[in-house]
Amino acid sequence: DTEVTQTPKHLVMGMTNKKSLKCEQHMGHRAMYWYKQKAKKPPELMFVYSYEKLSINESVPSRFSPECPNSSLLNLHLHALQPEDSALYLCASSQDGAVDHYGYTFGSGTRLTVV
């Protein structure tokens, strides 16, 4: 299995809703990442988990809450989002975040619309 699987593919939520994005990989990778991508822009790093511990938080607002239940799963919990949070949310994984230079494997993303 050489894929990163993200669910759901599309999500529409109101500003008072609570929802979660899910990411799964079975490649034995020990680093997992959340990125946010606006249209025609490069991905922006949000969070990095290395060996199931949060290692990087790019000053993301607290309405985004990551969770890494085990080495194969990464969740992003969403609460009280704003319309400007509408974007493509990408999950990625790599062998070892601290020293990895073999490239990341990206999922297909969740297209999030906040109404």
Next chain:
Amino acid sequence: AQSVTQLDSQVPVFEEAPVELRCNYSSSVSVYLFWYVQYPNQGLQLLLKYLSGSTLVKGINGFEAEFNKSQTSFHLRKPSVHISDTAEYFCAAFSGNTGKLIFGQGTTLQVKP
């Protein structure tokens, strides 16, 4: 500052013509360099990577890139493009200092019939 610069935001080209997408990196980032492709409404797919060794790197879908240390460049080339190559292309460099992948702003390749 660590940076990756893609010199063209859009590159229009006719089908079966050659194409070059340009990428320059700052000397302060490591020389672990990557090209990713993103098709509409999809995630990023790794096209090719340079870690060490031969400066000419071959990737998937007929793409290749050449690492040039003196010019701090990593340009992507394809001798004959297809309509299906229409996509967004991102050059990226891994920063050993921060442990992060630094992306360029992207180049939209538009292949016309």
